[in-house]
Amino acid sequence: MHPATSVILFNTFSGLGFGLLFWLGMGALVPTGMSAFIWFAIAYLFAVGGLIASTFHLGHPERAIKAFSQWKTSWLSREGVCAVFALIATAIYGAGLVFAGTQLTLIGIVGGLASLGVVFTTSMIYAQMKTVPRWRHWTTPAMYLTLSIGGGALLSGQVGIASVLFIIGGALQIFAWVSGDGRFSASGTTMESATGLGHIGKVRAFEPPHTGTNYLMREFIHQVGRKHAQQLRIITIGLAFVLPVIFMLLPAGGHIFPALAVLSHVAGVLTLRWLFFAQAEHVVGLYYGKR
Amino acid sequence: MTQLPPPSAKKLGLVIDLDTCVGCHACVVSCKGWNTENYGAPLSDQQAYGADPSGTFLNRVHSFEVQPEQGAAQLIHFPKSCLHCEDAPCVTVCPTGASYKRSEDGIVLVNESDCIGCGLCAWACPYGARELDAKEGVMKKCTLCVDRIYNENLPEEDRQPACVRTCPSGARHFGDLGDEDSDVSKLVAERGGFDLMPEQGTKPVNKYLPPRPKDEMPEFDILAPYLEPIASDGKGFVGWLDKALSSLPGGAK
Numbered sequence: 177m178h179p180a181t182s183v184i185l186f187n188t189f190s191g192l193g194f195g196l197l198f199w200l201g202m203g204a205l206v207p208t209g210m211s212a213f214i215w216f217a218i219a220y221l222f223a224v225g226g227l228i229a230s231t232f233h234l235g236h237p238e239r240a241i242k243a244f245s246q247w248k249t250s251w252l253s254r255e256g257v258c259a260v261f262a263l264i265a266t267a268i269y270g271a272g273l274v275f276a277g278t279q280l281t282l283i284g285i286v287g288g289l290a291s292l293g294v295v296f297t298t299s300m301i302y303a304q305m306k307t308v309p310r311w312r313h314w315t316t317p318a319m320y321l322t323l324s325i326g327g328g329a330l331l332s333g334q335v336g337i338a339s340v341l342f343i344i345g346g347a348l349q350i351f352a353w354v355s356g357d358g359r360f361s362a363s364g365t366t367m368e369s370a371t372g373l374g375h376i377g378k379v380r381a382f383e384p385p386h387t388g389t390n391y392l393m394r395e396f397i398h399q400v401g402r403k404h405a406q407q408l409r410i411i412t413i414g415l416a417f418v419l420p421v422i423f424m425l426l427p428a429g430g431h432i433f434p435a436l437a438v439l440s441h442v443a444g445v446l447t448l449r450w451l452f453f454a455q456a457e458h459v460v461g462l463y464y465g466k467r
Numbered sequence: 468m469t470q471l472p473p474p475s476a477k478k479l480g481l482v483i484d485l486d487t488c489v490g491c492h493a494c495v496v497s498c499k500g501w502n503t504e505n506y507g508a509p510l511s512d513q514q515a516y517g518a519d520p521s522g523t524f525l526n527r528v529h530s531f532e533v534q535p536e537q538g539a540a541q542l543i544h545f546p547k548s549c550l551h552c553e554d555a556p557c558v559t560v561c562p563t564g565a566s567y568k569r570s571e572d573g574i575v576l577v578n579e580s581d582c583i584g585c586g587l588c589a590w591a592c593p594y595g596a597r598e599l600d601a602k603e604g605v606m607k608k609c610t611l612c613v614d615r616i617y618n619e620n621l622p623e624e625d626r627q628p629a630c631v632r633t634c635p636s637g638a639r640h641f642g643d644l645g646d647e648d649s650d651v652s653k654l655v656a657e658r659g660g661f662d663l664m665p666e667q668g669t670k671p672v673n674k675y676l677p678p679r680p681k682d683e684m685p686e687f688d689i690l691a692p693y694l695e696p697i698a699s700d701g702k703g704f705v706g707w708l709d710k711a712l713s714s715l716p717g718g719a720k
Binding site: 177233234235236237239240242243244245246248249250251252253256301304305306307308363364365367369370371372373375376377378379380381382383384385386387388389390391392395396458459460463464 | 469470485492495519520521522523524527528529530531532533534535536540541542543545547556558559560561562563564565581582583584585586587589590591592593594595598599600601603604605606661662663664665666667668675677678
């Protein structure tokens with residue numbers, strides 16, 4: 177799959193933003209006044225910034241309002257509904273803390289859970305794709321949720337919880353990669369099933385339908401950079417999980433180590449998301465003899 | 468709505484004969500021609516005469532080489548367009564309701580004025596039947612020439628998809644695959660028509676007919692018995708000659 181910058185930014189920063197909103201809503205930290213304003217502003221900047229980035233890949237972003245209508249069947253629509261609901265609920269909760277100094281506990285919890293709902297619905301957009309066997313697995317939503325809750329814990333300075341979640345996240349990610357590597361072959365979709373010609377013999381793509389490229393090949397067949405996948409996996413685990421845990425556990429030395437932990441984690445998650453797309457293979461590639 | 472309608476009795480679709488397709492791409496050209504000038508946004512090209520040409524097509528012809536365990540490889544031309552699946556995954560993923568499957572005849576269409584161009588339907592389609600138009604930013608797909616098949620302004624023989632109408636080798640057939648007695652259904656039953664990627668669970672309406680087995684020439688040669696090689700374990704003069712020649716320096720053993 178083509179690793180579109182806008183979608184990678186969205187997945188990374190909205191995940192962090194909604195993770196922070198989750199912890200704020202659940203009352204893990206209860207700032208008031210100006211301090212609350214800054215906390216909620218950071219969370220909104222990440223969550224909404226990511227959502228805005230995600231509209232850059234749309235052909236007609238001005239019609240985005242229509243995307244709230246099909247929540248009965250579409251995970252993308254559910255994600256939109258969930259996002260608006262979560263942002264409104266946490267805004268009410270945040271307004272209570274900023275302006276009145278009161279904690280509207282129930283609204284906070286509802287908003288916090290809805291924030292996780294956004295992350296879950298996002299992950300299901302990918303996990304539902306039968307056409308991309310690597311994604312169609314429980315590890316996809318599990319990874320999205322762990323990263324979001326862990327990243328939120330890191331941003332909100334909860335060292336203990338963040339460290340535990342990062343260790344779980346790292347292990348989960350390694351499992352997702354290793355188990356995902358064989359999932360395309362295990363899916364049973366082959367050039368033979370794609371063409372229905374397997375009863376004659378081994379199928380090979382002889383000539384593509386055109387000499388140039390096309391939308392399908394640009395969007396679904398991404399082979400550039402996959403050869404570096406193993407190195408990138410090691411870099412991802414190091415940046416996203418190992419280094420942040422080390423930085424967090426170092427004796428407190430002002431803001432420098434927490435800041436390094438956040439920067440390292442963000443860089444790691446960006447790489448992780450890039451790999452999530454670049455390594456995912458769509459079955460349509462089989463018609464082109466590629467994956 | 469992107470909820471799929473209950474299966475319709477009428478299932479309009481195509482039957483593509485991989486035995487007779489000659490790979491001329493006439494269906495590709497006629498499809499692009501008709502669908503650029505009629506229903507919906509035109510099918511744009513980018514740098515059509517430039518260094519890196521690219522464009523939107525609703526129908527493309529691949530060519531595959533199939534190598535049997537024994538004998539010569541076969542070249543099979545393989546036209547591919549939307550299969551108008553009964554369980555169309557492209558429809559249910561659409562967040563806006565732009566993608567839909569018609570309850571009356573099962574044709575899968577895109578309401579372009581509702582399409583936000585997110586591309587998710589193209590992700591969900593295993594067949595690569597949907598392409599986002601780079602100029603219009605909306606999803607394009609085969610309409611089964613919905614503006615021809617019911618069009619009473621056209622002569623009756625033209626009321627079929629442009630690709631079917633134009634195919635010079637008769638490799639494309641259009642009809643109601645929901646009706647067991649239709650010509651297309653009979654063709655599928657007779658020739659063993661099959662689904663593409665049945666394991667994806669999409670239940671395609673369009674069917675493909677397999678290439679017929681290649682003819683094999685029976686061995687028939689009246690001279691063959693007279694041209695049999697001389698037995699190597701010859702006796703008498705031939706046997707002596709064989710041994711004598713073999714014993715010469717450089718002689719074949």
